[in-house]
Amino acid sequence: MSRDMLLWDETLFRDPQALEIDYVPEDLLHRENQMQSLAYSMRPALRGMRPVNCLLTGPPGTGKTSAVLKMFEEVEKHSDDVVMLKINCQIDSTRFAVASRIYRKLFNVEPPSSGVAFRKLFEKIVQRLIDKDKVMIVCLDDINYLFHEGHADEVMYSILRAHELFPGAKIGVIAVVSDTGKLYRFDPKVSSVFLPEEIEFLRYDYDEIKDIIASRVQLAFYPDVFPEKVQEVVANYVDSTGDLRVGIDLLKRSGLNAEKRANKTVETEDVEKAYESSRLLNLKRNIMSLSADEKKLLGIIAEMGQSKAGDIYENFHEMTGLGYTRFYEIVNKLAESQHLDTAFSGEGTRGRTRLIGLASPSEDVLKCLKR
Ligand SMILES: Nc1ncnc2c1ncn2[C@@H]1O[C@H](COP(=O)(O)OP(=O)(O)O)[C@@H](O)[C@H]1O
Ligand SMILES: [Mg+2]
Structure with missing residues (x-):
């Protein structure tokens, strides 16, 4: 390689950082209303009160995470007594993982690892907040990833109930749902303590x-x-x-x-x-982020082309030994995450005659499956 290949003199980029994924734009254009609602909900935290919980919804890439990070920057400018934390639910997907993340933020050390009950860990977190007289804002970003596994309600519930179990705890939650068309619902048990300000991010x-x-x-x-x-x-x-x-x-x-x-x-x-x-x-x-069975199903559909659910199931069952219920769970998950399109065949509206196909060209999917 000649030395010239690494010279940067000729670069077209004035500030390459502005194109990195973790860059938070100075101005979030066309999101004034959303920022306003968010600010209004977070304002109590600056006075040592529990903020109003928020629910941010909208398709991917509409500025939800950026809005939260900008709001965190704002709050930080005005107060040292608010602890803010954004949790990526795609990575931290159980209430224990979430609690561990919060623990690290508050104590600056790893939480005691195995053998500690969630409740114990959480108790320490809340006690710390109360001792230090801090308000905490937790953003559960992309919490939709936890709906399939049933962890979403559990995570939400355990955080939201903190002040019930520990009077004086001040924790607010910003839940972010990257909604691709389907309306997610929290368990009524969660909804009754969540009561969020809903902020919509349209395309x-x-x-x-x-x-x-x-x-x-x-x-x-x-x-x-x-x-x-x-x-x-x-x-x-x-x-x-x-x-x-x-x-x-x-x-x-x-x-x-x-x-x-x-x-x-x-x-x-x-x-x-x-x-x-x-x-x-x-x-x-x-x-690549899918499970082995999910990948197998995608592969089968890529080979078959759009087909009836029942026919796909037969191949899937033969390959994995899994039953119809599990098959349908996986189909639903893949449809929600935009890997599959399901249509109705006209021969009845449900079940085995439903037509299922890939949402992307099958040669692309096969290429990606080959790794
Ligand atoms: N209103 C906006 N003004 C400037 N940049 C934006 C705006 N909305 C989104 N972006 C940029 O688009 C990308 C995706 O935004 P992000 O906040 O991650 O979306 P979401 O969390 O809704 O998926 C980021 O790089 C962000 O900087
Ligand atoms: Mg996001």
């Missing part, structure tokens, strides 16, 4: 997308590097998925593509090439 419309892309381009690239016409190509891709994360990722990759060609500006072809690789990468990441 951005095309003009909003263009606006957000333009402002990120301005931050991340040198002037005139990313022409408006090419930004529109990015905005079109974002508009087709509704996920702004796709857009930020495309800006980065297409910038890198242009650099690779030693070009001074980003062109449409750079974006198109970037889209092709990021599309597969996203799919791959999603598929």
